[in-house]
Amino acid sequence: MTPGPGSARAAAALAVARMLGEDIARSQRFLVPGLLFGVVLAVLFGGDPGALPEPWAASALLLYPVGAWLTHSVAGTEDDVARTVTVTAAGGGGPVVAGVALAGAAGVAVLSVLAVLWGLVAGFSTATPGILIEGLFGHLACGLSGVAVGLVCARPVIRSLGRALLAGLAFVVVTGTRSWLPPVGTAVAALGSGRGGVGVFGDVLLAMALVVGAAALVVRCEQGWPDEWGDRLEPVRRRLPRAVRDRFWPE
Amino acid sequence: MRLVDVGKSYRPGAPVLTGIDLQLEPGVPFVLHGANGSGKSTLLRIAAGCETPTTGRVESRPDVVGYLPDRFPALLRLPARRYLRHLAAIRRVPAEDAARTGEAVLTELGFSGEDGEPMAALSKGNAQKVGLAQALSCGADLLVLDEPWSGLDDAAVAALDERLAALRVRLLLTDHTGTAETLPGAQVRRLGPGGRLEPGPEPAAERERVRVRVEVVFRSDPRELLDRLPLARVEEMAPGRLVVRLPPRHSDAWLAAALAAGCSVRDVVREQV
Numbered sequence: 001m002t003p004g005p006g007s008a009r010a011a012a013a014l015a016v017a018r019m020l021g022e023d024i025a026r027s028q029r030f031l032v033p034g035l036l037f038g039v040v041l042a043v044l045f046g047g048d049p050g051a052l053p054e055p056w057a058a059s060a061l062l063l064y065p066v067g068a069w070l071t072h073s074v075a076g077t078e079d080d081v082a083r084t085v086t087v088t089a090a091g092g093g094g095p096v097v098a099g100v101a102l103a104g105a106a107g108v109a110v111l112s113v114l115a116v117l118w119g120l121v122a123g124f125s126t127a128t129p130g131i132l133i134e135g136l137f138g139h140l141a142c143g144l145s146g147v148a149v150g151l152v153c154a155r156p157v158i159r160s161l162g163r164a165l166l167a168g169l170a171f172v173v174v175t176g177t178r179s180w181l182p183p184v185g186t187a188v189a190a191l192g193s194g195r196g197g198v199g200v201f202g203d204v205l206l207a208m209a210l211v212v213g214a215a216a217l218v219v220r221c222e223q224g225w226p227d228e229w230g231d232r233l234e235p236v237r238r239r240l241p242r243a244v245r246d247r248f249w250p251e
Numbered sequence: 252m253r254l255v256d257v258g259k260s261y262r263p264g265a266p267v268l269t270g271i272d273l274q275l276e277p278g279v280p281f282v283l284h285g286a287n288g289s290g291k292s293t294l295l296r297i298a299a300g301c302e303t304p305t306t307g308r309v310e311s312r313p314d315v316v317g318y319l320p321d322r323f324p325a326l327l328r329l330p331a332r333r334y335l336r337h338l339a340a341i342r343r344v345p346a347e348d349a350a351r352t353g354e355a356v357l358t359e360l361g362f363s364g365e366d367g368e369p370m371a372a373l374s375k376g377n378a379q380k381v382g383l384a385q386a387l388s389c390g391a392d393l394l395v396l397d398e399p400w401s402g403l404d405d406a407a408v409a410a411l412d413e414r415l416a417a418l419r420v421r422l423l424l425t426d427h428t429g430t431a432e433t434l435p436g437a438q439v440r441r442l443g444p445g446g447r448l449e450p451g452p453e454p455a456a457e458r459e460r461v462r463v464r465v466e467v468v469f470r471s472d473p474r475e476l477l478d479r480l481p482l483a484r485v486e487e488m489a490p491g492r493l494v495v496r497l498p499p500r501h502s503d504a505w506l507a508a509a510l511a512a513g514c515s516v517r518d519v520v521r522e523q524v
Contacts, residue, residue: 008343011343012341012342012343015337015340015341015343016341018337018340019329019334019337019338019340019341022329022333022337023327023328023329026328026329026369027328077327078326078327079324079325079326081320081321081322081323081324081325082323082324082325082326082327083301084296084299084301084302084318084320085301085318085319085320085323085338085382085385086338086341087300087301088299088300088301088316088318088395089316089318089338089341089342089385089389090341090342091300091314091316092300093301095341222303223303224303224305227262227305230262250263
């Protein structure tokens with residue numbers, strides 16, 4: 001049986017993820033976010049961590065920006081010209097963006113498992129299978145949301161490092177500190193105080209949907225969405241007072 | 252494969268390409284000329300499928316496309332051969348075939364990078380050779396090559412000439428060294444002002460391939476002598492006598508090297524191939 005276009009694209013995405021993963025492993029650009037996460041885990045579970053799953057609330061929340069950072073690094077590992085070769089080889093931008101997301105998600109999964117295992121060792125007396133699963137899903141929900149943020153705040157949408165950092169940080173701080181807002185806020189709240197909105201499993205599903213949505217947004221942006229919308233909004237722009245138009249919405 | 256009414260504009264600014272129609276057939280190399288910044292590279296990216304045209308469309312592009320960008324910088328940490336392997340996997344072509352062809356291309360072109368050396372550390376010429384190897388090794392039905400001869404040494408230029416001349420796939424390329432139009436059956440067009448496609452400098456389809464046949468005599472061992480001379484196609488080799496056939500633009504360099512190596516020139520003939 002010949003593989004259909006869907007499975008061919010999935011295979012291409014997986015191959016892109018492997019290439020970017022190997023390159024980022026060789027460039028060691030994963031070290032800083034990874035070490036940061038490890039140090040915080042050491043502090044959290046170093047002394048008397050308290051009953052599980054409460055200490056995981058802090059590490060899960062941290063995995064939100066760390067996931068975004070990792071994904072941003074993966075997306076930037078290829079320069080623009082090398083990326084054109086990869087896009088041509090993969091047969092479009094979709095598999096390449098999906099590959100970046102997969103590599104970021106793999107990094108998040110490794111860090112999630114690390115956090116859960118560390119918590120299990122440090123707080124063995126209070127661990128139950130249910131709590132372990134809750135901890136794992138809570139971390140995955142936060143980390144995958146970070147992957148979604150990292151995808152949008154990186155090449156090819158935002159090319160400047162400063163702008164990407166500002167936009168990503170602002171978004172993460174605002175959305176990560178609202179305890180009613182799924183998936184990150186509710187997942188952290190569920191681990192911290194036991195209050196859950198949609199439950200950690202629901203949070204993971206929502207975070208996955210966010211990753212898919214972010215990837216689709218990036219692909220559309222690369223295909224010239226901003227220009228299309230610029231054309232559509234041109235009549236609106238022309239009606240604005242000249243002073244406002246020239247200052248805030250130049251052609 | 253066809254490009255139909257393709258246009259591209261980057262805002263703000265004038266359109267880079269306007270109303271481009273072109274058809275690519277296997278065995279008919281399509282050579283694109285034009286000034287710097289005339290949109291050649293943009294057109295090639297659109298044909299290769301890594302950029303979306305603002306207007307128009309690309310019809311029936313083959314599944315496997317080999318693309319060489321105008322400069323192949325590759326700031327990657329991957330070593331060259333790992334990179335080739337990964338790209339073959341991304342293209343979903345058989346890994347062994349791609350590795351074998353890739354290795355053959357690297358050898359022909361005289362790639363001299365270390366095995367574990369990161370691509371970021373390669374010289375310009377060696378990086379270009381890796382770029383060519385990835386494009387030529389995937390069994391592509393469409394090859395899009397942006398300045399493939401740039402940065403190559405003489406021996407590699409001759410080897411690339413031979414390889415491209417033997418290909419029977421759809422081939423779209425830009426070149427300012429004047430080599431591309433000597434490819435068999437080449438069709439030359441120019442990108443003019445406003446990004447419109449214009450007829451080429453002359454109908455190159457009827458132009459024939461020219462080679463220079465050189466015969467030299469000498470005293471030393473022929474193999475030892477060949478090692479010291481630029482790469483050339485050897486037609487005859489006997490003790491004390493050697494006949495080679497060269498593209499015209501390499502013949503002067505080869506003759507100078509042969510004279511410097513102590514050879515005596517017997518015969519130089521211009522031939523139509």
